[in-house]
Amino acid sequence: MSREEPPFGIKGLxxxxxxxxxxxxxxxxxxxxxxxxxxxxxxxxxxxxxLCVTYCPEAALSKGERGPELDPxxxxxxGICGNECPVEAIEMVRE
Amino acid sequence: MPGNxxxxxxxxxSRVEGISLFPITPQTTIVEYLADFIANxxxxxxxxxxxxxxxxMGVAIGLSLAGVRTFTATNSQGLAYMHECVAQAPAxxxxxxxxxxxxxxxxxxxxxxxxSDVMPELNLGWVIQFVESNQECLDTVIxxxxxxxxxxxxxxxxxxxxxxYLSYSNERVEIPDQGEVDDFLPPYEPEHSVDPTLRDFGxxxxxxxxxxxxxxxxxxxxxxxxxxxxxxxxxEFGRRFGRSYGGLIEEYRCDDVxxxxxxxxxxxxxxxxxxxxxxxxxRRIGLVKVKTxxxxxxxxxxxxxxxxxxxxxxxxxxxxxxxxxxxxxDLKSALYSLEERPLLVDFIAGMGGDDISTMDFVEMGxxxxxxxxxxxxxxxxxxxxHPYQPTARIIPLKEKRxxxxxxxxxxxxxxxxxxxxxxxxxxxxxxxxxPPNCAGVNYASxxxxxxxxxxxxxxxxxxxxxxxxxxxxxxxxxxxVVSFAGDGGTVDIGLQALSGAAERGESxxxxxxxxxxxxxxxxxxxGSTPLFARTTTTPAGKVWRGKGxxxxxxxxxxxxxxxxxxxxxxxxxxxxxxxxxxxxxxITSAGKGLAYIHIQAPCPTGWYYPPEKTVEVARxxxxxxxxxxxxxxxxxxxxxxxxxxxxxxxxxxxLQGRFRHLTDEQIEEIQRWVNESxxxxxxxxxxxxxxxxx
Numbered sequence: 001m002s003r004e005e006p007p008f009g010i011k012g013l014x015x016x017x018x019x020x021x022x023x024x025x026x027x028x029x030x031x032x033x034x035x036x037x038x039x040x041x042x043x044x045x046x047x048x049x050x051l052c053v054t055y056c057p058e059a060a061l062s063k064g065e066r067g068p069e070l071d072p073x074x075x076x077x078x079g080i081c082g083n084e085c086p087v088e089a090i091e092m093v094r095e
Numbered sequence: 096m097p098g099n100x101x102x103x104x105x106x107x108x109s110r111v112e113g114i115s116l117f118p119i120t121p122q123t124t125i126v127e128y129l130a131d132f133i134a135n136x137x138x139x140x141x142x143x144x145x146x147x148x149x150x151x152m153g154v155a156i157g158l159s160l161a162g163v164r165t166f167t168a169t170n171s172q173g174l175a176y177m178h179e180c181v182a183q184a185p186a187x188x189x190x191x192x193x194x195x196x197x198x199x200x201x202x203x204x205x206x207x208x209x210x211s212d213v214m215p216e217l218n219l220g221w222v223i224q225f226v227e228s229n230q231e232c233l234d235t236v237i238x239x240x241x242x243x244x245x246x247x248x249x250x251x252x253x254x255x256x257x258x259x260y261l262s263y264s265n266e267r268v269e270i271p272d273q274g275e276v277d278d279f280l281p282p283y284e285p286e287h288s289v290d291p292t293l294r295d296f297g298x299x300x301x302x303x304x305x306x307x308x309x310x311x312x313x314x315x316x317x318x319x320x321x322x323x324x325x326x327x328x329x330x331e332f333g334r335r336f337g338r339s340y341g342g343l344i345e346e347y348r349c350d351d352v353x354x355x356x357x358x359x360x361x362x363x364x365x366x367x368x369x370x371x372x373x374x375x376x377x378r379r380i381g382l383v384k385v386k387t388x389x390x391x392x393x394x395x396x397x398x399x400x401x402x403x404x405x406x407x408x409x410x411x412x413x414x415x416x417x418x419x420x421x422x423x424x425d426l427k428s429a430l431y432s433l434e435e436r437p438l439l440v441d442f443i444a445g446m447g448g449d450d451i452s453t454m455d456f457v458e459m460g461x462x463x464x465x466x467x468x469x470x471x472x473x474x475x476x477x478x479x480x481h482p483y484q485p486t487a488r489i490i491p492l493k494e495k496r497x498x499x500x501x502x503x504x505x506x507x508x509x510x511x512x513x514x515x516x517x518x519x520x521x522x523x524x525x526x527x528x529x530p531p532n533c534a535g536v537n538y539a540s541x542x543x544x545x546x547x548x549x550x551x552x553x554x555x556x557x558x559x560x561x562x563x564x565x566x567x568x569x570x571x572x573x574x575x576v577v578s579f580a581g582d583g584g585t586v587d588i589g590l591q592a593l594s595g596a597a598e599r600g601e602s603x604x605x606x607x608x609x610x611x612x613x614x615x616x617x618x619x620x621x622g623s624t625p626l627f628a629r630t631t632t633t634p635a636g637k638v639w640r641g642k643g644x645x646x647x648x649x650x651x652x653x654x655x656x657x658x659x660x661x662x663x664x665x666x667x668x669x670x671x672x673x674x675x676x677x678x679x680x681x682i683t684s685a686g687k688g689l690a691y692i693h694i695q696a697p698c699p700t701g702w703y704y705p706p707e708k709t710v711e712v713a714r715x716x717x718x719x720x721x722x723x724x725x726x727x728x729x730x731x732x733x734x735x736x737x738x739x740x741x742x743x744x745x746x747x748x749x750l751q752g753r754f755r756h757l758t759d760e761q762i763e764e765i766q767r768w769v770n771e772s773x774x775x776x777x778x779x780x781x782x783x784x785x786x787x788x789x
Contacts, residue, residue, distance in 0.1 A: 023527075024546040027491040029501035032721035039192050055710050057511035059500035073490060078699075079707030080505035092707070 028074050031058065035077025037092040043067045045089035052081035052090060098261030101229040101268045102194050102254070103128035104570060105236025106166050107138045108276040111192075113144045113158035113165045117151045118587070118616040118632070119173040121207045121258035126168055127619070127631040134636030144620050144632060146587035147552060148173035152180035152450045158252075159189035160298070162288025163764075164240065167191065170258060171198035171212040172531070176552060184251040185220030185314065187298045188287070190243035192236065196262040197360070199447045204531075207448020208258040210359070210412035214421055220314050222252040222321060223389040225360045226340075229266040232256050234338055237271075241280050241328045248321045255388075259448060260361040271336055279335055302321075303605065318390040325387055331531040341384070343392035348374055349381035354405045354463045358386045359422060362409060362444075362451050369456030373464075380460050386424065393429040400430050404470075405438040407463035409456070411445045419443070419476045438472050444479035448782075455479050489540075497523050497543050502538035507706025509696035509713065510608045512666045514538050514579060517606055520676040525575045526561055530554040530584035533615040534608065538579075554578055555592035558603045571751045572684045575604055582609040582623035585693075586649045597656040597691070602683040605651070606676075610698040618701040622647045625721070626768055627761045628753045630701075635756035645768055653691040654727045657788055660690035661727040665699070667714035668724060671735055675726065695722045703752020715747040720773040730788025732779040744769050 039052075039061075046067035053061045053068055060074035061081060067089075068081070082090040096104075101114045102125045106114070116126040132138035141158070145151035148169050158165040169177060174195060184191065197208040200215075217223065222242060225230050232254070239252040248481045256262055289297045294407045302310060302552045326342035333339025347363075348370055349355065363384045370382045379452065383399060385392070400406065410420025417424060423441035430436050442459050445451040459479070466472055479698045492499060497518045509664040514534060530537045539546040559574050565571045580589055585607035593605060612630045613619040619632040620642050627641040637639050654661045664672040672694065679690035697713050699706040716722035720741040744766045748754040757765075779785065 023539075023542055023706070025489060025499060025541060025543060028499040029503065029528065029541050030488040030490050031501045031503075034506060041719045055512060055666070057504065057508050057515070057709070058502060059498070059515055076506040078709070079705075080507060080709055083707040084710050 028059075030073050031076050032073040035075055035095060036044050037077045037079060038072065039070060039071065039077075039079070039081050040091045040093045041068055042089045042091070045087050047087055047089075049086060051084050051086065055080050056085050069078065096229065096647050097124070097263050097265055098126040098229040098232045098256045099196065099263070100128050101232040102168070102236055103132065103257065104268070104270055105233040107132050108233075108271060108273060109164065109237055109240045109284070110277070111138075111140055111166045112163040113141045113155070115142070115145055115151045115158065115165070115167045116152035117145045117148045117169065117173060118613050118619040119148070119169055119171065120616050121198060121262040122168045122170050122173075122194065123292045123616050123619065123631075124262070125194055125196065127617070129166075130632045131634055131636065134634040134639035136636070136638045144624060146590070148177040149180060149552070152184070153179040153194070154189050156180060156184055156187060156189050159184075159191040160187055162283070162290060163242075164283040165189070165191035166194070168194040168196070170196045171200050172550065174212050174216060175200055181216050181221070182219045186300075188249045190194060190240070190249055190252050190283075191251050192239050192243060193253050194236070195253055196258045197255050198258040203447070205447040206258065208260060208411070209446045209448065210255070210421065211446075213253065213255055214412050214414070216253070217389055219316065220250060222248070222250055222318070222325070222387070223255065224252070224387050225255045225385065226261065227361055227363045227384060229261060229264070230268050230338065231340055232261060233268055233270070234332065234336065234340070236536070237276055237280055238328050238332050240283075242321065242324055244283050245324045245328075247388045248317065248324055250317065250321065255360065257361040275335060279332065292415045308437075322387075322390050322392070329711070340386050343387045343522045344395050345384040345386055347382040347384065349399070350381065351379065352381035353379045353403055354467045354779065355381050355383055355399065355403050355407070356456065356460055356463060357383045357385060357406060357408045357422065357426065357556045359411065362411065365451060365453045366409070366456045368453045369460055372453070372457055373460045378460070378464055380464055380539055388425075390423075391425050391429060396426060396429050397433060400433060400437050401435070403437050405440070405463050405467035407442060407459055407466075409438045409442050409444055409451070409459060413443055413446065414416040423476070436465050438470075440466055440472055440474070441476045442479055443476065451479065454541070475529065479590055493574065495543060497521075497525070498538070499541045499543065500535045502541050504533065505698070505700045505706070507699045508533070508537070509666055509698060509709050510534055510610060511538070512709070513606075513608050513672070513694050513696055515518045516581070516669060517577070517676050518530070518542065520673050521575045521577060521680055524573055525577055527577055527579050528554060528558045528561065529579050530581070530589055531615065532579075532581035532584055533610075534579050534581070536615065550586060551588045553592055554584055554589050554599075555596035555603070555605070556579055559596050559599070559601045562601050562603050571602065571686065575680055577604040577606060579606050580610065581613070581615070582607060582611060582621045585609070586647050590649075594656065597653060597658045597689045599686040602686045603689055604679045604683050605689060607691070608696040610695055610696040610701060611646075612698075612701050614698050623649070626765055627757055629756055630753070637666065640758070640761065641753075641756060648772075650691070650693050650725065650727070654730070654785060655787070657690075657730070658689045658691060659687045659729055662692045663723065663725050664692055664694040665713050665722055665724055666694070666718050667710050667717060668736060671724060678728070703755070704750050708750060712747070712750055715742070715750065718742045719747040720743045720769045721747050723767060723773060723776050725776055727785065730785040731783065732785065734776055734780050741769075741773060
């Protein structure tokens with residue numbers, strides 16, 4: 001590796017998305033393969049209170065037309081959404 | 096057992112009486128094993144949880160000066176932070192032992208080993224030994240106490256074991272018989288302990304200039320003479336226990352060789368295999384392991400040098416600006432006065448934990464042999480480099496965000512919920528200044544704003560610098576300078592700089608996400624750990640029943656500075672949390688001073704509850720009064736969530752494994768503490784305004 005080549009060099013010193021320093025990334029971290037249980041959303045029951053979206057530690061849930069939309073790539077399967085849902089519209093099912 | 100456990104057994108067998116500590120990876124399990132010994136009545140010793148390494152070494156010096164056998168352990172950033180006290184220890188003639196589970200010193204951070212951490216400490220007058228195996232860890236602890244406490248030495252000693260390679264790797268270790276260790280290492284009986292009941296003097300700290308040179312000479316003579324003691328102790332240990340490590344250096348297959356490789360620490364094992372292979376091919380190369388780096392084995396190396404034509408040094412220690420490594424520089428200066436010197440080459444290898452394989456050593460050996468054949472040095476310093484394979488798993492997203500989905504955090508992480516809401520409220524004009532913690536490891540790589548790693552105790556200092564620079568540029572009202580510190584970085588090691596920034600009136604935001612222990616290093620007690628909670632340094636055993644002390648009330652300590660805004664918050668009350676972060680931003684943007692928000696961050700990993708319960712646990716903390724939601728704006732105290740009747744604390748405790756060991760009496764005492772704290776807040780709220788606010 002030469003001193004001009006990234007990740008070295010003055011440009012390389014400004015680490016983007018590094019393990020301890022960061023900023024300037026433009027995407028999410030794939031953690032979808034961590035989970036054992038996955039949220040299954042019952043859109044009939046959902047009242048769109050968005051508590052699940054509020055509490056999701058990974059921002060894997062977002063507000064959608066019919067209710068919360070899950071991006072499984074970012075879900076670790078913690079189950080907080082299911083535990084907090086006031087109308088029990090989210091069930092954690094084994095993958 | 097792992098190397099750290101072997102060190103802990105060595106400490107136990109040496110009947111150490113005083114242990115001071117502050118956790119840092121990869122040292123921490125040493126002091127955790129020791130906590131287990133004490134908690135279960137297997138070792139009787141004072142065990143002091145310092146709030147930072149600087150203090151830990153201060154405690155160790157105090158213990159040793161007052162005449163007890165003392166142990167501490169650290170590495171890397173922690174060792175650098177205690178540097179000032181490390182320099183004081185030899186002058187005070189304190190024969191304490193410090194284990195260093197080597198880890199690179201930032202520069203760029205890594206938790207993996209090289210010797211850059213111990214490098215600044217080499218020349219302060221300590222006896223410093225390196226070990227190759229876990230058995231050697233245990234044996235060297237016992238040997239070093241005998242060496243350090245010898246009347247001819249009376250100096251502190253460091254035991255360096257490679258982080259991860261030894262500290263966390265399992266090997267077979269024989270534990271010697273306690274009676275035999277007692278015979279070898281009698282109890283420590285200092286002649287000059289500081290004890291006003293026995294004598295009326297203590298050690299001098301200052302010296303008039305003419306005596307400085309003289310004292311330096313005397314210390315150097317003592318260190319030189321310590322070499323004889325080191326050899327003596329190793330030989331006696333060998334006679335009694337059947338294991339010996341050469342004392343200063345160990346020669347491996349050095350008969351009839353023309354060249355040598357010189358190594359230190361755990362890399363030596365791979366080097367031995369390389370030497371076996373090269374000698375098997377008829378090549379004339381041997382191996383020397385440096386066991387004692389200070390005092391440097393000058394005479395031994397001079398004697399060796401006369402027997403060979405070329406020496407290759409393998410250095411896990413770089414002296415920047417000198418063109419080579421530390422061991423290389425030592426060896427070079429030791430051999431310079433010889434009339435006939437062998438050729439010397441240096442290999443810089445294994446920095447930041449990069450593995451040095453047997454094949455690497457074979458190649459290095461071949462280069463040394465080639466140097467000897469040529470009769471001249473082609474390249475004095477070579478770097479053993481390996482290709483790098485990136486492992487990041489970032490999925491590009493179209494829209495720009497302040498924080499992106501996914502993270503390396505534990506499943507169900509409470510801090511994760513906090514950081515997402517904090518950044519969402521503050522927006523893109525935010526600089527996160529972060530002392531080392533889980534958040535730095537897990538979220539720095541998914542944020543769309545600058546995330547600056549700050550040295551632990553200086554976090555509020557970094558923030559002050561940023562804030563003042565933006566002030567100069569006329570941007571202080573547009574940029575939020577925010578810390579995202581854990582409880583260690585806030586209530587313990589970071590408190591001094593935070594207090595300074597508060598008193599100076601820096602308009603910065605301090606967010607403390609409090610998971611009530613040092614979670615990033617593996618669940619050690621902090622100044623914020625609740626009463627009787629079990630952590631790895633306050634285990635529940637036969638003698639100990641979790642943490643014995645109540646936590647610090649840091650929100651009130653911050654309010655004592657008279658700062659404009661102090662609040663606590665909870666992830667179970669997100670609108671309240673977001674409102675507080677917004678208020679903090681308004682106050683600091685107006686340049687009114689420091690805003691402090693203390694947020695409870697339930698941690699499934701460290702509190703031992705299922706991850707889906709994170710918000711539930713947080714909610715119960717508020718409803719039982721364990722985590723009161725308060726706000727102090729310009730001195731006016733307000734309790735934001737005031738249940739008509741607090742729920743019994745038992746409801747909160749029973750969800751969490753860290754409280755599983757509690758007796759009914761302990762639960763009652765926690766309930767008493769919670770009630771007292773709740774009533775105190777009620778009284779403060781009644782006062783209308785804290786009296787010290789204008």
